[in-house]
Amino acid sequence: MTRLGTGTLCGAVAGLALLAGADRGFAMEPGNLGQTEQGGTIGAVIAAPAPPGVYIVNETLIFPHGVGVGQNLGNDITVPLWAPTLFWSTGWQFLGANVAGAVVQPFYYVAAYPTNGTTLGGNGSGPPFGNTIWFENTGNTLFTPIILQWTLGHGWFADLGVTFIAPDGSHYNGTNNPDYWTVEPRGGFAYIDQNWRFNANFKYDINGSSAGHTGSYQIAANLPFPLGFGGTPLASTIAGIGNGYRSGNELFGDFSLTYQFGKLEVGPVAYFKAQTTNDSPGNGFTCAQLAALLPATLGCGKATNVGVGGLVGYNFGPVDWQVYITDTVAEHDDFRGWGIYTRLTYKLWGPDAPPKPMITK
Numbered sequence: 001m002t003r004l005g006t007g008t009l010c011g012a013v014a015g016l017a018l019l020a021g022a023d024r025g026f027a028m029e030p031g032n033l034g035q036t037e038q039g040g041t042i043g044a045v046i047a048a049p050a051p052p053g054v055y056i057v058n059e060t061l062i063f064p065h066g067v068g069v070g071q072n073l074g075n076d077i078t079v080p081l082w083a084p085t086l087f088w089s090t091g092w093q094f095l096g097a098n099v100a101g102a103v104v105q106p107f108y109y110v111a112a113y114p115t116n117g118t119t120l121g122g123n124g125s126g127p128p129f130g131n132t133i134w135f136e137n138t139g140n141t142l143f144t145p146i147i148l149q150w151t152l153g154h155g156w157f158a159d160l161g162v163t164f165i166a167p168d169g170s171h172y173n174g175t176n177n178p179d180y181w182t183v184e185p186r187g188g189f190a191y192i193d194q195n196w197r198f199n200a201n202f203k204y205d206i207n208g209s210s211a212g213h214t215g216s217y218q219i220a221a222n223l224p225f226p227l228g229f230g231g232t233p234l235a236s237t238i239a240g241i242g243n244g245y246r247s248g249n250e251l252f253g254d255f256s257l258t259y260q261f262g263k264l265e266v267g268p269v270a271y272f273k274a275q276t277t278n279d280s281p282g283n284g285f286t287c288a289q290l291a292a293l294l295p296a297t298l299g300c301g302k303a304t305n306v307g308v309g310g311l312v313g314y315n316f317g318p319v320d321w322q323v324y325i326t327d328t329v330a331e332h333d334d335f336r337g338w339g340i341y342t343r344l345t346y347k348l349w350g351p352d353a354p355p356k357p358m359i360t361k
Contacts, residue, residue: 052091053350244282
């Protein structure tokens with residue numbers, strides 16, 4: 001497989017592996033870690049078509065010590081995550097674009113531990129984090145039924161698509177896995193020549209409403225802090241404020257510029273996240289009322305996060321490998337810290353020749 005084929009394949013698949021984010025934190029609905037993660041499509045040349053076939057991508061993320069800022073002050077988290085992806089580059093043409101699709105099933109842990117002397121009442125305690133609560137989650141499944149990839153010429157590519165995130169993951173009592181649908185329009189562009197590779201990927205999470213909370217733990221002064229989700233009898237926690245809670249929508253951008261030395265690639269990377277709309281608490285509550293119920297703790301945040309870092313990749317032939325590290329440089333109502341990402345891509349099956357176009361321009 002050529003470097004172009006392997007690299008664009010890696011980007012196309014991994015870019016769809018949105019994952020169930022590491023540092024979403026409590027910046028949206030209290031206790032909700034969000035549907036997707038910043039930085040997840042860094043190094044992913046989604047806009048350039050991969051050769052026809054079925055591919056597997058394994059992505060991992062370690063967020064070793066996220067320090068809460070803004071409304072998250074006094075709370076830290078640690079997250080290991082794994083997201084296997086099945087990707088199909090069809091070779092079919094629609095409106096002059098290659099048609100592709102993917103399914104992603106993430107799995108992750110969240111270790112939450114306060115740094116302000118409050119009590120979590122979790123199922124783990126002791127060094128190094130003191131009183132820690134661990135959440136084991138099967139993340140929500142991400143379906144991308146169609147992504148269109150256009151070859152524009154002179155090394156330029158562009159793409160458009162849409163991802164649907166289903167609330168089919170963990171819903172045990174107290175889980176921080178979202179229980180609502182998210183629709184995610186996505187797009188981007190890329191430039192590839194003999195040595196340089198640049199890409200910019202964007203996605204916009206439009207979130208549905210929560211069915212309600214399933215549990216609580218004590219966060220301060222015997223005040224119950226609601227966790228997601230699932231519409232169980234405990235959904236009335238804090239006067240049912242979680243029933244119908246709608247988290248604010250978020251815009252994400254991931255960027256990379258790498259130079260290739262034979263099979264090796266290196267270069268700088270960056271990302272941003274910006275929550276563009278306010279949260280809307282359930283049962284007719286306002287964000288001000290939520291803040292009054294949870295004084296000096298958590299309410300309706302409006303998260304932003306900007307990070308920079310570097311990427312190293314190597315093409316082993318049948319397998320393409322990338323690792324990149326990012327660090328937060330600016331944030332609001334979120335968590336800051338290092339993120340360590342890996343991506344391993346290989347082709348599972350491919351036809352000898354691409355099928356004929358379905359529809360042409």
